[in-house]
């Protein structure tokens with residue numbers, strides 16, 4: 592495949608960015624999107640030009656680093672996959688592909704396609720943990736019975752990889768799908784009850800302080816989430832917040 596790429600280039604957080612056009616040739620349909628980006632960067636390096644900066648780590652859909660807005664969609668046109676799992680067979684020979692960073696006030700651009708998502712880490716630090724007694728008289732984990740349904744729902748919520756696609760997709764740049772998932776994974780389990788009230792209040796407070804917008808039930812976040820995190824988690828977070836505040 593031969594492709595035209597229009598990529599957002601921005602030297603640093605202070606600089607003005609712009610879309611720059613590049614051509615890539617002989618791209619295999621079996622390549623991942625990031626491998627296609629590697630081909631481009633190799634070309635740029637060989638020409639003595641600055642390669643395009645983009646985040647990546649695991650390249651297997653686990654770490655949540657590969658944040659790219661491709662043709663107007665977070666993680667591109669496929670469903671249930673991250674950018675690193677997106678294959679070039681989703682595109683056609685001769686296509687023009689627009690590649691931008693995830694955009695949100697709380698995710699400032701660091702360089703090119705790399706954004707600062709440490710706001711998510713600060714939200715996690717505000718409450719995304721449990722206290723465990725490790726003093727020697729710890730209860731066997733299997734002694735705490737958990738219903739299959741709650742275990743499954745908690746596990747589903749825990750699959751959130753913190754990629755930020757929900758924020759980038761939401762017209763309000765809301766982080767409620769992410770925070771809803773993080774609150775839910777603990778709220779559904781007995782182990783999460785000790786700090787339940789503080790957790791939801793502190794995480795929501797931190798989310799607001801970071802400058803994320805509110806949820807207006809558009810549902811776009813759920814559609815673009817690579818892990819299929821359900822809107823039910825936002826409803827559960829809201830219920831937990833009401834419970835905590837009374």
Ligand code: SF4
Nearest residue numbers: 751752754755757816
């Ligand atoms: S809820 Fe989905 S889109 Fe949002 S951070 Fe988690 S995995 Fe990514």
Ligand code: FES
Nearest residue numbers: 650654655657675
């Ligand atoms: S590089 Fe880790 S999820 Fe894409």
